[in-house]
Amino acid sequence: MYDTPLYQAVEDYVTRQMARFHTPGHKGVLPDPLAQAAPYDITEIRGADSLFEADGPIARTEERYTRLYHTQATLLSAGGSTLCIQTMLALIQPLGKKVLLGRNVHASAVSAMALLGLEPVWLYPDCSSGEGLPGTVSPQLVQETLEAQGDIAGVYLTSPDYFGVLGEIEAIAQVCHRHGVPLLVDNAHGAHLAFGEENLHPIHLGADLCCDSLHKTLPVLTGGALLQIGREEFVPAAKEKMALFGSTSPSYLIMLSADLCLSWLEGEGPRELRKTAQVVDWLKRLAQAKGFALPQGKTDPNRLALGFGAIGYTRTAFDSLLTQYGIEPEYLSESYCVLLFSPQNPDEHINRVVQLIDSVRPGQPVVCPSQVPHPVQEVPLRQAMFSPRETVSLEESQGRIAAQLVRRCPPGVPLVVPGERIDREVKNLLQSYGVCQVNVLK
Numbered sequence: 001m002y003d004t005p006l007y008q009a010v011e012d013y014v015t016r017q018m019a020r021f022h023t024p025g026h027k028g029v030l031p032d033p034l035a036q037a038a039p040y041d042i043t044e045i046r047g048a049d050s051l052f053e054a055d056g057p058i059a060r061t062e063e064r065y066t067r068l069y070h071t072q073a074t075l076l077s078a079g080g081s082t083l084c085i086q087t088m089l090a091l092i093q094p095l096g097k098k099v100l101l102g103r104n105v106h107a108s109a110v111s112a113m114a115l116l117g118l119e120p121v122w123l124y125p126d127c128s129s130g131e132g133l134p135g136t137v138s139p140q141l142v143q144e145t146l147e148a149q150g151d152i153a154g155v156y157l158t159s160p161d162y163f164g165v166l167g168e169i170e171a172i173a174q175v176c177h178r179h180g181v182p183l184l185v186d187n188a189h190g191a192h193l194a195f196g197e198e199n200l201h202p203i204h205l206g207a208d209l210c211c212d213s214l215h216k217t218l219p220v221l222t223g224g225a226l227l228q229i230g231r232e233e234f235v236p237a238a239k240e241k242m243a244l245f246g247s248t249s250p251s252y253l254i255m256l257s258a259d260l261c262l263s264w265l266e267g268e269g270p271r272e273l274r275k276t277a278q279v280v281d282w283l284k285r286l287a288q289a290k291g292f293a294l295p296q297g298k299t300d301p302n303r304l305a306l307g308f309g310a311i312g313y314t315r316t317a318f319d320s321l322l323t324q325y326g327i328e329p330e331y332l333s334e335s336y337c338v339l340l341f342s343p344q345n346p347d348e349h350i351n352r353v354v355q356l357i358d359s360v361r362p363g364q365p366v367v368c369p370s371q372v373p374h375p376v377q378e379v380p381l382r383q384a385m386f387s388p389r390e391t392v393s394l395e396e397s398q399g400r401i402a403a404q405l406v407r408r409c410p411p412g413v414p415l416v417v418p419g420e421r422i423d424r425e426v427k428n429l430l431q432s433y434g435v436c437q438v439n440v441l442k
């Protein structure tokens, strides 16, 4: 049995059957189906430590995560990767005014930048991953932009992206370090990447900071995440910056699940994750033989992105197939279906995916024109986010400056950000996502 410091501390408290005159108000009693978990949903009582001032069991769990991922420090988050992203950006905020970001960024980074007064310089990904996919940012583009711009606080990339495509982290980290600039990676979808046949975790590849949503790909409750710190100088201020944004009541259930997951990762977890990767690899080959498009380049071994447009299926037609086989995907774009695998998927559910792949009858490819407008930032992000605004119809918004971030979740990538002019192309993009109204600057 592996050590679970936080779980053991809370279990000890539950066993002592103390009279609970502290928060939460449910006092350890909730109706089914939450009844079994309720006694463990505690707060920062004596012996249970405190996330942002950790020096007890939470600190010990964090130290063990640090050793597991070979980082300078790994910190727990009960506020998802969103809290880690806010923390990463707050850590680099004193280093400059601008951040170079891949445009396939998650909206949480843009909101955090507005709060911190950081300005985006957009890096538009190329089309190297295949039609209908966001693509990746090349090391050359990062290099050229770093040479052309001054006052850069950091470079920020999303890898893996929603379709499982991995960025060129190693090469880009080298470019960044030659320019004395930190590399931040949104690895929300890649907490498991340290445990495959090849270590593909961003910190291992040279990133200075990254976030891992444990809950997205590992057996952890929603909200459980890690801030991974690869550079010593960011360690001392990290907790303080995280506390700037985090709740003072982080969920113990989430933190306990992260503690139990640690024990699993130190034990049979990596072997099970590698077995899952073998299953996904086999499914990829089945899908390829049927004519599905798959993302090109290096990809997440535990994720399957099926390009159904390439075999003549529309989104609606493929969605009906998913329903027929009782499969709920992570995401359906116009031409791709994204399925996330973990060792917790039972064989019977894997079989449904096999049947789904088997059942398709390939036809003529469906072409989905992908629009990637490059809107111009005319008003600084923070100023636009906090200025007086009015709501107008999408038709009326053309030519106006956006005052809000418009996104669709998933994948949470912004269609337009505050301060950008809504030109005809942006308006058409918003229309294609069913947006009817937008907040614009007065």
Ligand SMILES: Cc1ncc(COP(=O)(O)O)c(C=O)c1O
Pocket (backbone or CB within 6 Å): 079, 080, 081, 082, 083, 106, 108, 158, 186, 188, 189, 213, 223, 225, 411, 412
């Ligand atoms: C790429 C990416 N980054 C960050 C996040 C935010 O992560 P969390 O939900 O753990 O806060 C998400 C959530 O979907 C995401 O897809």
